[in-house]
Amino acid sequence: MPFNILVLSCLTYVAFLFLVAFVAERRSGRGTLDFLRSPLIYTLSLSIYCTAWTFYGAVGYAARSGLEFVTIYLGPTLVFVGWWWVLRKLVRIGRQQRVTSIADLISARFGKSNTLGVIVTIIAVVSATPYIALQLQSVTLSFGVFASDSPDGWSLPDHASTGAWVAAGLALFTILFGTRNLDANEQHHGIVMAIAVEAVVKFAALVAVGVFVVWGLSDGPADISAKIAASPIADWDLQPGRWTGLIFLSAAAVICLPRMFQVMVVENADEQHLARASWAFPAYLFGMSLFILPIAVVGLERLPAGANPDMFLLTLPLSEGQGALAMLAFLGGFSSATSMVIVESIALATMLSNHVVMPVWLWLRPASAQRGDLRWIVLLARRLCIAAVLALGYAYYRMSGGSAALAAIGLIAFAGVAQVLPALLGGIFWRGATRTGAAAGLGVGFAIWAYTLFLPSFGPGAVISAEVFAQGPLGLGWLRPQALFGTTGMDPLIHAVFWSLVLNTAAFLIGSLLTFPDPVERMQGAAFVNAFDDEVQTGPLGWTRGQAEPEALLIMAQRILGDDAALSFFEAEAAAQGKQGYLPDPTPDFVAALERRLAGSVGAATAHAMISQLFGRATVTVEDLLAVANETAQIMEYSARLELQQDELSRSARQLREVNEKLTQLSVQKDSFLSQISHELRTPMTSIRAFSEIMTEADLQPAEVAAYGRIIHEEAIRLTRLLDDLLDLTVLENGSVQLNLEMANLGQMIDRALAASCHIRPERSFDIQRTAGSEEVFLKTDADRLVQVFINLLSNARKYCDARDPVLRIVARQKGGRVMVDFIDNGAGIPKESQAVIFEKFARLSDEARAGGAGLGLAICREVMANLGGTITYLPGQRGAAFRVTLPLRLEKREAAGAA
């Protein structure tokens, strides 16, 4: 097969994946997620467990040691069919705590300790680097297979440059789709969809080659069975240590691998999906391994003795002249490698940015929690981390030269991440596990893994000298890297797994028994261990209340979550407290919810630190300690409950006071309006009466009659306008208004409103900033009424914006079938105490810029929007007066009637 065609088909395939990811992102953006959030997609995305290593390497493994290869799949099978034990709890905790990665889970469990997060991150990065290198190697190797066996005789340009191209392409794809949204909890639908497609491709490829081997090259299963009996692997050697050790290792890895954790816990859309995956994922693995042995046996039989068994999947179809089948197998291997690298680098980048880059950034610039665009920094950090992870993998690939058998490197990585297992299981099942214990266990396990397995894997003399291998460091024979404590007879891998995990667990247990956890740690421990116990979950995290302004919290949240997400979160929380608007009371519940939400973006430790900066230290209340201790100290609990009730009462009292103030203000306004309206009515009436009297009495010149008549006419118009406004408002309030629904372009409506409002204070020149593209929306609504609202808002901005160089931003956006238009000026804004009354009738904040009108404008706007099925609200925290108009994209008659 010519090289060009191979590259071309690779690129076509990647372009197809781009398209899939793009369409999935678009659909999730529009909220049509039904298919994307199905258990099927979830199960398929779990298949990133099957990397290029399992795709190509399993055949090689089977050709070398018979049935032992199934251990790699049996471990995950046991974990998944036993989901009721561990996975169910992990997924529940992951969703409750909005966990972003496995490092975040460990750090959150042990009192939001960033140190632990850093340790887990280091372990994950160190063990993933060879693994990523392995994927690059397998892709280059498979390119090489086509190069050497091709009759066209093209030669592979250069192994190193192929690897570099693959790594760069993967980095680009991952950055494009992996860092679109910041909140790791908002999930990467595009990527999940792409890896689901890749899962289907690799499954189809393997099964196709298997079917070809069993029914094409042989005469069905019976013949295969005979061929196995005649092959070099007819009798396999089951070593009890390796058998148990490898099943255990793969079971541990499927829980602890960062990429598995990412798709299993972080990307999980619904806990119920796990039930389906509990059998569907083992079934996928079953299908993936069913044909491995036949392929290995037939490969050994038909291919020359020196052929690399790791590449049988490609070389077997090629040698039989099945170019298309080989191509499919190649794409399968390519899929396995790319999906693994993409998810792994996202998972590692999330860990690195949340546990290393962000804490360092906040430490260097403590003030940036309140200022500066953190969102941008986090995204940039994540992008750089993705590039760095892939660069590390590539560097390792270049250094190692890619010679070792594929399976060996993969198992080293498995053993590395398995070091997290004791702390993870201890953390979710044992309340007594402490931070010190976890750190000790992780540290000891990691050190022993590095000393006995990772460093020796570079070969004697590379990092550890041959002398140390033979004699032990400083001649201490019982410390030889591959025979700790004199255990000489063990397989090196099992030796390393055994000692690292035994000593890791021992250090973890002893460390936990000897140390004492701090209160936050104990609360988190209770929340994790009793994840299915709702009472513990409702306990607030004990932020001392009332020290931070909700507005400051909102500004901080906007820096991290983005304006929209932060505003809608605050709005929902305010609504839950029974308040209108965007600013909820800073109750402990609310602050705890906010912290969890932020943790979904930047990790638990960073979120905790950032809220601490605004709020001061978290205090643990009596009530929290009771929840932790589960003791029944009746009196204390009673007083805690009283305290709670008192809080509740004082909160409702405050709300009542607010309402009362508002009522009093309204009453005052109403009085003043009545006097004003009488004045407004009386002034024209007086002049009409006076002039009409003059006209009846005296002999007048026709010119005078005309002049007086004009005055009477103008005054009558003024009266009518005032009465029209009042009438309009009454009609709108009664809901008896006739709407004239039609399709209208939003941009044109804004144009109309701008043209109509420019006569107000024409001497001031406004800088109007608009985003042209987003206004190209066709709305089904009453255009005249909507324009009336826009004109009112624009006129208000012109009247009241007091900036020296007034700027008015008009931002239109579309979200979930609704359109939002924000009008934001750069003036002084509206003071907080007045925000509550501006939409009331007759409210006018000051008389200084009075320009006619009786304070009915915004009241009319509010009523119009209610009739149009939408809302108009004041947006706080925008450094100026800002109004948001929200309305449905398509207003139906029924809806309009309902809204009215």
Place this chain on the structure above:
Amino acid sequence: MRRPGTPLFLAKSGYRRRRLHDAARLVPVFGVFLLFLPILWAPGETEARDTASDGIYLFGIWAGLIWAAAVLAPRLRQTTQSDPDLERDGRDRG
């Protein structure tokens, strides 16, 4: 007071649900036992050519585990959906 005709054990459905959870926990235990059984056969030391037959055994057990999980999964899903209260039985009750 028990009305005639009603079963003696009142929380029968609850009892069945808890046994269902026990079954879900037992599946991997049986799995471990059956998958570790070949260790006792020591295929490397026997004269017979065991790869094919052992392979059929292993894949058979594997399929059995998948079948057991597939049978249990929908029922477990129903119990967690219908009765959130039951979610608490992380500690076992009866």
